[in-house]
Amino acid sequence: MSSHKLDRRGFLGAAGAAGLTVAGAGSLTACSTGGGAAGGGAEASARLTLPAYVPAKVPAPDLAGNADGLDPAYLRYPKDLVRSVAQVPGDGEPVTCLTETFSTAPPAMNRNAYWQELNKRLGSELRMTIVNGLGGDDVYRAKFNATIAGGDLPDLMWFPPNQGLKNVPALLEAKFHDLTPYLSGDAVKKYPNLANIPDFAWRTAVLNGKIWGLAVPYGRMGQVYVANEDFWKPVGGVRFDSAQDFFEKSKELLDTKRKKYVLEPAYTNHILQFAMWHGIQNKWSMDGGKLTHMFESDEYVAGIEFALKCQEAQLFWPDPNLPTTLEKMEGGFLGVHVQSFPGFLNDSNMYDWPAKVVVPFAAEPGRTPSWHFGYGSVGFTAINKQVSKDRIETLLQVMNYLSAPFGSEERLFLDNGLESVHHIRSRDGDVVLNTKGNAEVLTTRQAINFFGNAPQSLYLPGKPETTRGIHATEVELMKMAKADASTGYFSDTFANKGASSSDEFYLAVKDIVAGRRPLSSFRKEILPKWQRTAGDAMRREYEKAIAKGATK
Numbered sequence: 001m002s003s004h005k006l007d008r009r010g011f012l013g014a015a016g017a018a019g020l021t022v023a024g025a026g027s028l029t030a031c032s033t034g035g036g037a038a039g040g041g042a043e044a045s046a047r048l049t050l051p052a053y054v055p056a057k058v059p060a061p062d063l064a065g066n067a068d069g070l071d072p073a074y075l076r077y078p079k080d081l082v083r084s085v086a087q088v089p090g091d092g093e094p095v096t097c098l099t100e101t102f103s104t105a106p107p108a109m110n111r112n113a114y115w116q117e118l119n120k121r122l123g124s125e126l127r128m129t130i131v132n133g134l135g136g137d138d139v140y141r142a143k144f145n146a147t148i149a150g151g152d153l154p155d156l157m158w159f160p161p162n163q164g165l166k167n168v169p170a171l172l173e174a175k176f177h178d179l180t181p182y183l184s185g186d187a188v189k190k191y192p193n194l195a196n197i198p199d200f201a202w203r204t205a206v207l208n209g210k211i212w213g214l215a216v217p218y219g220r221m222g223q224v225y226v227a228n229e230d231f232w233k234p235v236g237g238v239r240f241d242s243a244q245d246f247f248e249k250s251k252e253l254l255d256t257k258r259k260k261y262v263l264e265p266a267y268t269n270h271i272l273q274f275a276m277w278h279g280i281q282n283k284w285s286m287d288g289g290k291l292t293h294m295f296e297s298d299e300y301v302a303g304i305e306f307a308l309k310c311q312e313a314q315l316f317w318p319d320p321n322l323p324t325t326l327e328k329m330e331g332g333f334l335g336v337h338v339q340s341f342p343g344f345l346n347d348s349n350m351y352d353w354p355a356k357v358v359v360p361f362a363a364e365p366g367r368t369p370s371w372h373f374g375y376g377s378v379g380f381t382a383i384n385k386q387v388s389k390d391r392i393e394t395l396l397q398v399m400n401y402l403s404a405p406f407g408s409e410e411r412l413f414l415d416n417g418l419e420s421v422h423h424i425r426s427r428d429g430d431v432v433l434n435t436k437g438n439a440e441v442l443t444t445r446q447a448i449n450f451f452g453n454a455p456q457s458l459y460l461p462g463k464p465e466t467t468r469g470i471h472a473t474e475v476e477l478m479k480m481a482k483a484d485a486s487t488g489y490f491s492d493t494f495a496n497k498g499a500s501s502s503d504e505f506y507l508a509v510k511d512i513v514a515g516r517r518p519l520s521s522f523r524k525e526i527l528p529k530w531q532r533t534a535g536d537a538m539r540r541e542y543e544k545a546i547a548k549g550a551t552k
Contacts, residue, residue: 048180048209050202051188054195058082058407061457063471067198069220069376070478072457073471074406075464077431084193084408089397090124096154097381098147099451100131100140106443114417114440121413122398129154130447141165148175153384155395158451159213161204161379166495172212176382177389180211182396190393191400197455198376203488205380209548213380214399216449219456221341221474222282222374225273225358231335238356243277243306243363250315253335262315262335264325267307267513268506269338270316272372275303277363282372283484284542291485291539291546295505295527302363304522307513320514329353341374342456348470349460357473360480371480375487381451402452411454417441430461486538489545493537501534 053067059080065072109115109125119125129147131140140160147153153175159165181187188195194214201217227238235249250262263270272280280299284291294300310316317334328334330353339347348355360369383395404410412431416423422437433441460467491498508526511517517526 048206048211049185050199050206051183051197051211052186052195053198054189054192056082056084056193056196056405056408058084058405061407063458063468065457068478069198069200069373069481070474071219071221071471072406073467074457074459075467076429077425077459077461078407079429081407081409081412084404084410085397085401088121088123089394089401090122091391091394092124093391094125094127095122095156095395095398096127096129097156097158097451098129098131098144098154099158099447100133100160101443101447101450102133103443103446105130105132106447107440112440112444113436114422115444117413117418118444121410122401124394124398126398126448127154128447153386155384155387155391156381156399156451157384158216158381159379160450161375161377166492168490168495169207172207172382174385176212176385177387177392178210179213179383179392179396182392183211183214191396193400193403193405193454194396196405197403200373200376200483200487201455204375204377206488207490213382214396214403214452215380216378216451216453217403217455218374218376218378218453219342219345220373220376221477222372223269223272223338224341224344224371224473224477225336225360226329226339226344227336227356227358228329228332228334229354229356231332238358240358240361242361242365243274247306247309247313247315250310250335251313254313254315256314258333260333261317263310263317264328264334264337265317265320265322266338267311267316267320267510270310271300271303271307271509271513273303273338273360274306274363275299276360276370276372277367278302279368279370281370282482284486284539285482286485286546289543289547291543293535293539295530295535301522304509304512304519306363308519311513311515320510329355345458345460345470348466349463357470357477359473359476369480370482371477373481373483378450378453399452402448403454405454406457406459414445414448415441426462428462432461485546486542489542491538491541491545493534493541497534498538501530504533505530 055067059078059082061072062075063073064070106112106115109119115126131143133140144157144165147157148171157176159168165171183194197215197217200220201215202211205211205213205215229238231253232238232249235252240246240249254260254262275294275297278299280297280303281292281294284293317328322328325334325337326347329337330351332353336358344355344357360371362369381399383392387395401410402414404414416431416433417437417440419425422441423431423433426432458467458471460470505526508517509522512519512522
């Protein structure tokens with residue numbers, strides 16, 4: 001494993017792709033808050049049974065995980081690895097795929113020993129068309145749409161969860177295989193590594209009562225507050241009894257003359273954290289068949305009010321375009337910033353300062369704080385309908401190999417390449433990428449992990465105590481975790497207007513915190529406009545989808 005970093009902070013609304021800190025989900029550090037996947041959803045009938053969940057038989061972790069999203073943790077790389085794939089999965093014919101990366105492009109196949117060895121192990125040449133998402137969120141969407149329009153589709157196409165793909169239900173019906181007969185219920189047991197994928201990830205591959213692709217599992221932990229413990233030592237450390245306690249300690253540490261502030265200038269991210277102290281729901285919540293969005297809650301308004309209080313006290317870094325948040329955190333010039341949990345995992349492998357997640361606490365006596373699950377998936381991979389039915393099982397076996405779990409021989413290779421060529425073993429048995437591994441494995445694997453991956457495990461090479469602390473934090477967060485009621489359901493309005501309407505909403509909220517608009521404008525203008533533009537339509541579409549039934 002490596003501390004080499006790949007930077008893209010923005011994918012799925014939180015942090016970008018990076019590094020190898022997280023086993024299984026290693027090269028992605030995206031975080032999604034879920035809700036209305038543009039590429040997948042589950043207007044599911046009661047007849048659909050999700051793929052059976054059968055945990056992989058791998059070496060026992062040092063700290064157990066569970067099917068709800070708690071990640072198993074390994075303090076050292078396991079020694080006695082299992083073989084999770086009995087035979088070479090491919091049929092000798094090339095396997096083509098459209099996928100994305102947020103890193104530098106990998107070396108071409110003819111100059112890439114890792115890619116060449118992977119082809120041998122797959123038994124088919126993996127030909128990837130790799131779109132570099134560093135150019136913006138619309139780059140992959142443009143390539144995806146152009147591929148569909150051209151008609152010459154690859155065998156496998158990755159459907160991202162939030163990049164605004166349109167007319168998805170009709171597209172799937174017209175161009176891709178219904179994989180329900182191959183994956184529903186016990187049928188998935190033919191592919192043991194796919195059976196190891198938890199329910200919350202599979203729900204993102206379901207639409208209109210059918211399973212349309214291979215779920216690409218991902219850590220379920222959402223956004224977190226990350227503090228520099230050294231920054232807070234003068235006031236007793238990273239411990240807060242209430243919102244007011246946080247505020248008073250922050251004011252005490254503020255030193256504008258030394259350019260020492262407390263909060264990064266990402267206003268809307270902080271608002272959500274403050275609202276969690278008040279117990280805010282996760283995106284959409286269901287009550288009596290009716291959905292309410294978190295924007296419509298009193299808790300969200302309380303988050304805005306507290307952000308205003310912090311702004312008036314000059315707790316935010318004064319330049320709203322601060323590009324060096326991590327550097328300021330490391331230097332002790334910022335006390336806390338908002339990070340995706342996978343981004344926090346990646347950065348934990350490189351921090352030279354003591355980072356600690358601030359578990360949400362009650363804003364005031366009588367409040368019950370909340371915390372939000374992420375999406376648990378980076379979308380799904382569909383199989384081109386032009387592929388003959390005779391070959392579907394071959395492609396599923398290839399995907400079964402690419403989904404090999406941590407603790408298997410296949411995952412050791414997928415994450416780290418060949419020993420002595422791409423990685424070495426330390427005295428303690430940890431796996432560390434070398435220069436060739438950083439150049440070949442790291443870049444190639446990221447493109448692969450977007451369309452096929454294993455459920456996440458925690459493993460930070462050489463940092464067992466950090467790993468132990470992160471797992472303990474996950475345990476605490478899950479005690480108050482809330483899921484988004486719309487996760488796994490499709491909304492055309494979300495696909496067409498979700499991003500733009502949210503962007504406009506957040507810009508207006510930023511204006512309130514910055515003092516350019518009055519707080520009263522939130523209820524009078526900003527929220528009603530969001531409801532008219534997209535919110536009410538999304539509500540109707542999600543309610544209709546949910547009313548059709550649920551997966552089993």
